[in-house]
Amino acid sequence: MKPGYKGIKRIFKATEFSIKGLKAAWKNEAAFRQEILLALILVPLALLMPIALLTKLILIGSLLLVLIVELINSAIEAVVDRIGNEHHELSGQAKDIGSSAVLLTLILALLTWLSVIVDFIIQG
Template identity: 45%
Template structure:
């Protein structure tokens, strides 16, 4: 690939931070999930359960953010390829949204099982 830069740990870290900043500025769903994560982390700290259960809740909560970032990347690539309403573009975006929905559902199910 011609646009692939040479590997550099510090530059790659900067690219990751740039991506996070872009997501916070442009993706309302990510901002909402990041805001909710503040309360989720507080809940994890204060819930009376084992360390293992707390780690499960933390990991599934972070997984929601990760999948949302991947979904946003998919949506950006689809928008770059076409601005038309195309069935394949819609499918790609819908499938990415489904991944986010499944991840949020997994997180909620973990909370339900751990609390009750």
């Protein structure tokens, strides 16, 4: 078992570290800022749409998934950059794979939103 905080104090410290990570992503990652701004527009839109609650959750969940994967990608990039600046095939591969994960998540979100909108238009 790793040493550290226990009980409720561990939960508070974990929350503190998570908030610190969100601040770092906001400060250092342009893509994260862009995706947050997109979510700030689309989440209220999803909440205002006259659709089922579960469908709203799916729309919002697809946006949150983009943010989650972007954070993981940024963490991978930070670790790779920490190791060194010289070009290494595996470092580039790790960054490219992380970027591909973000791309696929963006595609999933786009397809989710388009499907809901098309279904809403067809159902009238």
